[in-house]
Amino acid sequence: MLMTTLTLAGLMMTSEAPDMRVNLGGLDPARPAxxxxxxxxxxxxxxxxxxxxxxxxTPDHVDTPLVCEREMRGRVVRALPWEDQLRFVRAGGARALNRPWPRPVRPGASARA
Structure with a gap:
C-alpha cells in the first residue's frame, strides 16, 4: 500500500507556492479501481x-491552466516509488489521469453529447 500522504516538496527551485499534498492512503496502485x-x-x-x-x-503559461495541471500531475506520479509508478500505469492509472474531466451537463440538456 502507499504512504498516507504524498508531498511534493518545492514545486520549483525558487517557487513561492506551497507544497502539493495528495492523500493516497489505503489505495493500492495495482488495482484498477x-x-x-x-x-x-x-x-x-x-x-x-x-x-x-x-x-x-508555470510562469510562461499563465493563460493556459492545462500546462500547469499536466506538470503537477506528472510530478506527483514521478514522486511515487518506482514499483508503485509501474503498478499505477499497468492498472490504467496514467490513462485515467490524462483523460479529460467530464463536461458538466447543462440543466435540461441530455447527458449524451
Whole structure:
C-alpha cells in the first residue's frame, strides 16, 4: 500500500507556492479501481493548486491552466516509488489521469453529447 500522504516538496527551485499534498492512503496502485481513484485525487489536487499558483508553477503559461495541471500531475506520479509508478500505469492509472474531466451537463440538456 502507499504512504498516507504524498508531498511534493518545492514545486520549483525558487517557487513561492506551497507544497502539493495528495492523500493516497489505503489505495493500492495495482488495482484498477484504486488507480482510477488515485488519478482523480491527483487531478483534483493539481487543478486546485494551479488555480491559485499557476503563475509561480508555470510562469510562461499563465493563460493556459492545462500546462500547469499536466506538470503537477506528472510530478506527483514521478514522486511515487518506482514499483508503485509501474503498478499505477499497468492498472490504467496514467490513462485515467490524462483523460479529460467530464463536461458538466447543462440543466435540461441530455447527458449524451
Amino acid at each position: 484504486h488507480a482510477a481513484e488515485m488519478a482523480d485525487r491527483i487531478r483534483a489536487a493539481s487543478r486546485d493548486l494551479c488555480e491559485i499558483h499557476r503563475a509561480t508553477v
